[in-house]
Amino acid sequence: MTTQLTPAPEDQRSRTSGLRRARMDDIPGLVPSKVRPTTHRPALLLAVGAAVLALVLRLALDVHVAAALAAAFVAYLLVVYAVYRALGGPRVALDQLMRALVYFAFVLAVVPLVSLLWTVVAQGAARAFDPDFLTQTMNGVTGLHDQQYAEGTGPFIGGAYHAIVGTLIITGLATVISVPIGMFTAIYLVEYGGTNRLSRWIRFLVDVMTGIPSIVAGLFAFALFVQIMGPRDAKMGIAGAVALCVLMIPTVVRNSEEMLRIVPNELREASLALGVPKWRTIAKVVLPTAASGLASGITLAIARIIGETAPLLVAIGYARGLNLNAFEGPMNTLAVYAYFMFTKPLSPAVAAPSVERAWAAALLLVLIVIALNLLARLVARLFAPKTGR
Amino acid sequence: MSKRIDVKDLDIYYGDFHAVKDVTMTIEPRSVTAFIGPSGCGKSTFLRTLNRMHEVIPGGRVDGEVLMDGENLYGRNVDPVDVRRQVGMVFQRPNPFPTMSIKENVLAGVRLNSRRLSSAAADELAEKALRGANLWNEVKDRLDKPGSGLSGGQQQRLCIARAIAIQPEVLLMDEPCSALDPISTLAIEDLINDLKADYTVVIVTHNMQQAARVSDRTGFFNLEATGRPGELVEFDTTQAIFNNPSQRATEDYISGRFG
Known part of the structure; x- marks a missing residue:
């Protein structure tokens, strides 16, 4: 020094x-x-x-x-x-x-x-915190409105309300599906599987899944729903959620596995020696001890998928209006909304208002991710092992 | 409370590894039995077979019988969870649950077994167990503080309180003082003396003075060479083991002539 x-x-x-x-x-x-x-x-x-x-x-x-x-x-x-x-x-x-x-x-x-x-x-x-932008959809908004706004003869209309709601619904569904599957897989790997053949295979497949390009996940989900619903009705929110699950599950498994593995074995033994059955030991001792790590791992996994665009372009289509039903018809998310506003402006001649919408959607997405991270820290602090005398 | 344990021709294996061979002994109720011997001779392994905790380690299994008041712990219809409810255990390093307060730690065995407990009964049980572990006076004002905030010796007594709160028949202690300073060690040894009035206590220790101080009967474990199974060389009253051992190996170990 x-x-x-x-x-x-x-x-x-x-x-x-x-x-x-x-x-x-x-x-x-x-x-x-x-x-x-x-x-x-x-x-x-x-x-x-x-x-x-x-x-x-x-x-x-x-x-x-x-x-x-x-x-x-x-x-x-x-x-x-x-x-x-x-x-x-x-x-x-x-x-x-x-x-x-x-x-x-x-x-x-x-x-x-x-x-x-x-x-x-x-x-x-400028646009993201405009109440109109937050409460309006793109229903009925055309290039003509954008041109009038650019000329100063009309108001700015058309917002991202449907995309915000769509983002929350689809990400929420993906989380609800992925977290239990991922957590139980991790619990099996750490608490039951050990190094047996099945868990070695699971680890290998999870690693392979981590490397799947997101567009492939989208095509997989779309193909799956075409099989179920037929090609005309296949685009719907749940298809997007399934595509995101393919991307999210391996992250959740890997994060949770790491977190469960660092729970000291002494705590498991202490609990087992008190005559507590193994499943209760896992539920009441191992999971609470690892809770803060699990929570932040899950939040990171959500942050990873919330901005996905490619698989959703394939799987959920593009909705101009509000669609609260994830099981019927196209939906929209902020990432897809930003992509379309940027690449296909409503009025090709006057692209500025559409580009403005795209930036606003991008900012909202960033804010949601930041909020999620803060939430994860809060949750981690709530669950963290107690200290103090 | 407190039962007698008869071990008959017990062989312990981890997978193909023969860890301990052919142990036969009787552990008397309301007494302290100590196991001494060099590291790796299988005394901790043997202790863990008394409440089937060795099965937690992959590949752990036994041949032979462990009878508690005549009932085989390894009988076909015996659930290891039931065995562990009757035979409590305290480990080498204090391991209170980090997510729980002092009181929750004491009640963990009862609560985790999903037995319902009124809050008055919980308070009473916690106080009784903490008094039993000589910890009540030190923690009565901070029962809701985390258990990990206590000193090492207090944490170990908290673990003993946790073990006796489920009112086991037998209490196993695996080198309970090896991570503690002499004063905490003395506190635990006093506690062991008190516990003997109600429980059958079995303790593994590396400290021969400790074995001499606290135990009524002592078993000396040894192994002939690394890779060979450990065995019980001699088992007798502590007085006899330390003053007049019948085996040469025991005498060598106790007097420090080994290796």
Whole structure:
């Protein structure tokens, strides 16, 4: 570390370092590199210098932004290494170099996320919180209305109410189907199966299922419902929910399996030794102990499927109006709604209002996912093993 | 409460591995029986066969008989769950349920067995069990706090309270003090002395002074070599085992001449 060392009392310090020196000297050929205490101040100054360099490259020499940043970063790495090598020795210099690379990787990972959130909020916020948008459907809205709105002769009409409701219904159904199947599979794998042949096969198949492309899941669900309902009536909400289940079940199984596996075996034994039957031990001891992990795993699985578009395009069709019945007729979800508004604007000549709807739907979707994550944290905290004295 | 256990020609296996061979002994009611011996000699395994907990480990099975007041625990119609309700167990590391409060932990055995309990009866049972485990005075003001907030020694006494709350006939203890400091150990040993008035207590320990202090009878387990099954070398009154053992191996182990 390069933080300022507080000097230890002189006698104690020299004694310990003397001991260490003696041991190190026993290893032939080992030359310990010298480390002198340094601070972060030169690194901060250099970082400011690099930022100035990037600005100069960009503004004065008109270099492309990315090239300017890359050049400044490389220059920073070289200079920081040289400076710290002179100040504190090679180990300190390498520490600063790695520090710079790690911060760089962190920024590289965060920039797209922030940029994405910023874009969605900037483009969608205007429309997403408009009460009309939240309560209207697209029933009866045509390109003509959009043109009138663009010309300023008509109001903005047409919303995503049906898509919001559709998202909640279809995701809810998928969750209701997937969670019991996934949880019971995980319980079998951890508590009963162990490493027997059946559970090895289940694990293998679950891994295969994890890799299924979502469009294939949609085609599977559609083909299944064509078999049952015939080709004309096959598009309905439950078909979409089944398609999402194919994607969700493996995630739930894997997450739940991990969570159940980390429940200490001692708790199972304690319960069994009290004369509690195995199924009750699982229901009353293992599951409550793992509850917080299970809840957050399930929420992550929901977040994973709530934005799915491709399988739903195939399986649920596209509804312009509100359809509360998942067992009859096409439905709509926010993801599908955003996709259609963006690729097939109501009025091809005046696409702006439709694109605005697409961004608003995207923002609503992001907000729902964030709300789910917060909910998961809350649930996890409620169920978490109690601490305190 | 408290019953006598007769073990006859018991062989214990894990899959193909022969863990313990040919144990025959009688465990007297209202007494403390201790098992000593080197690690891996099968004393914990043998203890677990007394309430069929070894069956929890895949492949665990036995040959022979364990009779509790004449009734074979391994009889054809015996449910292991019933056996465990009569033979309670305390483990090496304290393991209170982390999701439950102190009181819920004590009542866990009753509640998880879905027996209905009025709240007055629950309070009474919790107090009785905690008093029985010498823990009541330390926790009576914080019964609703989590059990994991107690110290290690208190947690272990909580586990003992949990085990005696279902009023077993026999109480098995698998190195109950090995994770505890000397003061907590002393508290548990005092408790074992009290428990002997009501229960048949069987304890596995690595601490020979502890065996000498708390037990009435002692069994010495040993194994000839790694990979060979463990066996009961000698079983006698604690007095005899520690003062005048009849087997050379016992004497060597007790006096520290082993290996």
